[in-house]
Amino acid sequence: MKKSQVQKYSKDLIQLEAELMEFLGLSSEASQAVELDQARMGRVSRGDAMQQQAMVSAAHQRDEKRLIAVRKALKRTETDDFGFCLECGEAINLKRLDVAPETELCLDCQSLQEQRQPL
Template identity: 40%
Template structure:
């Protein structure tokens, strides 16, 4: 038997996580900016390092955006009363799975 979901607690935790990700996104904005290739002030290796850093920051941002979308979908399921139910098979998602990933949309069987 599963314990009832505390909607307010889950919503608060999801919103907090979303805010943290949005804050990280704002902080890393400069790292994702276009790298200027000024050969007079920066050597070739430094430019390569800057381009690699930019690519890594952009990849991190893409992952943050995906996570934010998952959080928003979880908040919508929470509003609609479908939170904790697998969107694929309709079975309950295990409590431990939801603890590990508040935005989980699939039960372990459907996720694998």
């Protein structure tokens, strides 16, 4: 991969890292404990609030995992490992990196990994 391409992806990763850090800071307020006082809110509202809290928590966990992957990818840009599959060592398709610059695996290795994982 050309140095200019790696620099472009590095900029994209830095921007993505900043966005994820902002999202994680904002979403921590929404994942606070739900008050279960039925006198203040009805049963349906409390259930909706708990469901919303669970969804925010799941999104928060997903964003934390993605932030870790972004930081790992940034380290790979510094060591010339960026853009190569961590499993087979082949170059990762640039279109795949355009969509998710933090990608660690080529499409074939990602598919194999997903097939091995139990549902």
